[in-house]
Amino acid sequence: MSKGRWTIKRITVKTRGRNDFVDITSLVAEEVEASNIQRGFCTLFVPHTTSGITINENTDPNVIRDIEVALERAVPWTGDYRHFEGNSAAHVKASLMGFSLQVPIADGRLCLGTWQGIYLCEFDGPRTRDVWIQLFAG
Amino acid sequence: MSKGRWTIKRITVKTRGRNDFVDITSLVAEEVEASNIQRGFCTLFVPHTTSGITINENTDPNVIRDIEVALERAVPWTGDYRHFEGNSAAHVKASLMGFSLQVPIADGRLCLGTWQGIYLCEFDGPRTRDVWIQLFAG
Amino acid sequence: MSKGRWTIKRITVKTRGRNDFVDITSLVAEEVEASNIQRGFCTLFVPHTTSGITINENTDPNVIRDIEVALERAVPWTGDYRHFEGNSAAHVKASLMGFSLQVPIADGRLCLGTWQGIYLCEFDGPRTRDVWIQLFAG
Numbered sequence: 001m002s003k004g005r006w007t008i009k010r011i012t013v014k015t016r017g018r019n020d021f022v023d024i025t026s027l028v029a030e031e032v033e034a035s036n037i038q039r040g041f042c043t044l045f046v047p048h049t050t051s052g053i054t055i056n057e058n059t060d061p062n063v064i065r066d067i068e069v070a071l072e073r074a075v076p077w078t079g080d081y082r083h084f085e086g087n088s089a090a091h092v093k094a095s096l097m098g099f100s101l102q103v104p105i106a107d108g109r110l111c112l113g114t115w116q117g118i119y120l121c122e123f124d125g126p127r128t129r130d131v132w133i134q135l136f137a138g
Numbered sequence: 139m140s141k142g143r144w145t146i147k148r149i150t151v152k153t154r155g156r157n158d159f160v161d162i163t164s165l166v167a168e169e170v171e172a173s174n175i176q177r178g179f180c181t182l183f184v185p186h187t188t189s190g191i192t193i194n195e196n197t198d199p200n201v202i203r204d205i206e207v208a209l210e211r212a213v214p215w216t217g218d219y220r221h222f223e224g225n226s227a228a229h230v231k232a233s234l235m236g237f238s239l240q241v242p243i244a245d246g247r248l249c250l251g252t253w254q255g256i257y258l259c260e261f262d263g264p265r266t267r268d269v270w271i272q273l274f275a276g
Numbered sequence: 277m278s279k280g281r282w283t284i285k286r287i288t289v290k291t292r293g294r295n296d297f298v299d300i301t302s303l304v305a306e307e308v309e310a311s312n313i314q315r316g317f318c319t320l321f322v323p324h325t326t327s328g329i330t331i332n333e334n335t336d337p338n339v340i341r342d343i344e345v346a347l348e349r350a351v352p353w354t355g356d357y358r359h360f361e362g363n364s365a366a367h368v369k370a371s372l373m374g375f376s377l378q379v380p381i382a383d384g385r386l387c388l389g390t391w392q393g394i395y396l397c398e399f400d401g402p403r404t405r406d407v408w409i410q411l412f413a414g
Contacts, residue, residue, distance in 0.1 A: 005414055006315060006316070006414035008315070008380055008382055039144060039146070040144070041181060041272060043317060043378050043380065045378065045379060045380055045387065046389075047387060047388060047389030047390075047392060048389050048391075048392070049331070049332050049333045049339075049389065049391050049392055054233045054236075054237075055187070055233070055237045056187050056229055056232070056233055057187040057229060060221055060222060060223070062219075062220040062221040062222070062226075063187075063221045063226060063229050065220060065221075066218075066219045066220060066221050066226035066229065066230070067226070067229060067230050067233060069217070069218050069219070070213050070217065070219075070226065070227065070230040071230070073213075073217065073218075074212045074213060074350045075346050075349075075350060079345070079346065079349065080342075080345050080349075081338075081342045081345070081346075082338040082341060082342060083336055083338040083339050083341075083342050084336060084338070085336070088338075088339060088342035088343070088346065089346065091332055091333060091339050091342070091343060092342070092343050092346040092347070094332070095330045095331070095332055095343060095372075095373060096233075096234055096372055097233060098236055098330075098374055098377075099330075099331045099377065099392075100377050100378040100379065101236075101237065101238050102181050102183065102238040102240060102378060103183060103238065104146055104181065104183055104270050104272045106146055111183065111185060111270055112185060113184075113185030113186050113187070113268075114185075115186075115187050116185060116186070116187055116237075130389075132380050132387055134317060134380045136414065138143055138144035138274065177282060177284070178282070179319060179410060192371045192374075192375075193325070193371070193375045194325050194367055194370070194371055195325040195367060198359055198360060198361070200357075200358040200359040200360070200364075201325075201359050201364060201367050203358060203359075204356075204357045204358060204359050204364035204367065204368070205364070205367060205368050205371060207355070207356050207357070208351050208355065208357075208364065208365065208368040209368070211351075211355065211356075212350045212351060234371075234372055235371060236374055239374075239375065239376050240319050240321065240376040240378060241321060241376065242284055242319065242321055242408050242410045244284055249321065249323060249408055250323060251322075251323030251324050251325070251406075252323075253324075253325050254323060254324070254325055254375075276281055276282035276412065
């Protein structure tokens, strides 16, 4: 329940494999519902450097699989990299997806499109990752 | 006219061809002007999965043409994709551009740079697309 | 010091070479500290078209070097471009990184992760570049 105009909460998700897009839509929607905010916005923020956040189709799982494949083609895991941890491609992909995302809230619900899901995208897992969910009531 | 601290509005744009960057700068600027908001911010959100939103140069149209070409080179339309609709590249490009964007408002105007235009970017058109424009007065 | 719920400020940074990721984390953190905002968010906006903004690792400088190399591989400087200024790749890379970023503020501090730094990313420098820092107290 929102006690003021703002709520902020950190959720934790577990990722599997090296690349993993974890659908966090329902976790975010639950926070919006619990807040009773009718109009405002939701800001999501990922405090990591090999995982980012994005939106994409949540119906055919092959869409996410294809995004992972296309990103691997554009930014291969091996290459002319010097970072000692050997995970430079993961850092690049995280920046390509981005670390913050803002979704409007109207009529008490996230204004997501019909086919949209919100994904935490890990590119150097498996790891346990945080996402900050910040809600603002307008 | 803004009746409170917030306004939210959905605009609709039509895209042409498979790839189309539609300059929505003037549509967004009109909303800011109509709101009479002097200071605050504007959040744009695209509720789709094959179109995103970005900013880029609005003077030489070849810039947008070159962005489309470069994205096609980085994420080709055909490839090792399994999504049954055959438009996986469009989903990837939308995530690369992103789905939300936030522009400050100061002195009653968007703080866009001299050469900046705001573009809805469709990668699997032609389609009719929505953009949420959310304004907040600080 | 914040005189209201909002502060907005434009900072200027100088970039070196063609590609340059300038770590602006401490500049942004100083603004947050000076504002005395305990809870809210920080929005960063870059008003240019060949430079963007991103977050990434701020410990091993090779991470940034590798990101620059990977972006150059994905979007080469020379290619099938028509823009008369010859810097189309820089425009593409700026859109890939994005122009706005939002970081929560809690307990008077930016909620950045341990390894996160905020970078202005120039892709057609050297240039003098602006970043808008907007703070909101919730």
